[in-house]
Amino acid sequence: MTGVVVAIPQPRAGELAAELALEDIDVVAILSPTAVIEVPPGAEAIIVPATRAVLSAELISACDRAGVRILALGGADSRLLGRLGLSEALRPEAAGWEIAAALASETDTVPRPQSVLPHRVIAVWGPHGAPGRSTLAIQLAVELSRRGRRTALVDTDTVAPALALLLGLSDDAPGVAAACRRAERGALDSAELTRLATTVATGGGDIEVLPGINRPSRWPELSSIRLRATLGACREWSEETIVDVAAAFDADEEVTYDLAGPRRHAATTASLNEADLIIAVASADPLGISRFVREHAELRRLTAPTPVVVVVNQVRPGPLGIDARGQVRRTLERFAGITDVVFLPFDQRAADAALLHARPMTDVAPRSSFLAAVRRLASTLFPADAASATADSSRGSSPVVRRLRSALGARGV
Secondary structure, eight states: OOEEEEOSOTTHHHHHHHHHHHTTOEEEEEOOGGGOSSOOTTOSEEEEEOOTTTSOHHHHHHHHHHTOEEEEESOOOHHHHHHTTOOOOBOTTOOHHHHHHHHHHOOOOSOOOOOSOOOEEEEEEOOSSOOSHHHHHHHHHHHHHHTTOOEEEEEOOSSSOOHHHHTTOOTTSOHHHHHHHHHHTTOOOHHHHHHHSEEEEETTEEEEEEOOOSSGGGGGGSOHHHHHHHHHHHHHHOSEEEEEOOSOOOTTGGGTSOTTSOOTTHHHHHHHHHOSEEEEEEESSHHHHHHHHHHHHHHHHHHTTSOEEEEEEEEOSTTTOSSHHHHHHHHHHHHHOOOOEEEEEOOHHHHHHHHHHTSOHHHHOTTOHHHHHHHHHHHHTOHHHHHHHTTTOSSOSOHHHHHHHHHHHHTTO
16 A cells, blocks of 8 residues: 655645545655655655645755655646656646545556466456456556566457557558467467567567457358467467457357357457456446446356456446445445446547557547556556555455455466
């Protein structure tokens, strides 16, 4: 748990402390902005007004000595913050979740020593209705690469493949279909995957991309046997393999299809069954949540005991009104028994910029609130790191981290 000092005027200081507590951030002290001389023990960051009177040389020096980050609130002169080596200020009325996302966005880009984590396949799934599966898959791959993990991005969506278009790649590249053909012949290894993949340089590091099929009619090329062999080879080849899958998996299609023939959504079913972890994405609107609740039960029946991280994307007040997060939490808990939820804010400008330039959001909108939230999500996928980061906390860690850690432990990961 991150420990912070809130040094802004009352009554906002008390309100913000309560909001940060809901985000599993430990407020170690609430101080007057003009009274910060020594940083209290246990603080990793300090929140202050973005004014010249508060951002003094003494405060900067004290924080530098203690290794404490400074997060400024308010419309300060960007040149002043630049001279002080500080990030751009947040708006004065920034909510607790926005501050938590900003704190998480200041991640270390130096490659970490190899951890004990094994190579993993992570499937990103969501119901129909464009909840943002592909966008999240791309950005999650970038953030895992930023942490020093060799990362591959594979498009196994046989209904509406999108990764090639979103990343500005040719949809005629060999990609996953060629990998499946070689896997069927037993000729797919790490060297062959490196040859078939397209390397995309991003602000978080290089990622290896296996684009999907360029026409949905080619879906028989991604049969279950072929794809499971391909993903098995990807697990050996790359430390993290992010798989973008289609919405439909039809767990009961054995009843309606000839068992000897190809199955329409075998690629999605195979990807989910082969995954070590599933990111289940819902759209934060009434239709998206309703679809997710209906499909989630089938997903768990098909993939249990594979751990699932539930992500609610495109969170904004418009479709749900006041307290959108609270409404989503209560709905998922009541109708699906889901208590641990990760929320990603809706950032239309950043999403449009990424589409316009056919680049990951990291490259075109590095200060996006969506991007910061994805970085927080990526950090929860490293249970050992999350445990050490929260070792001094009486609560241990966030509920998502605790549940993920226990699920991975049960699978021997």
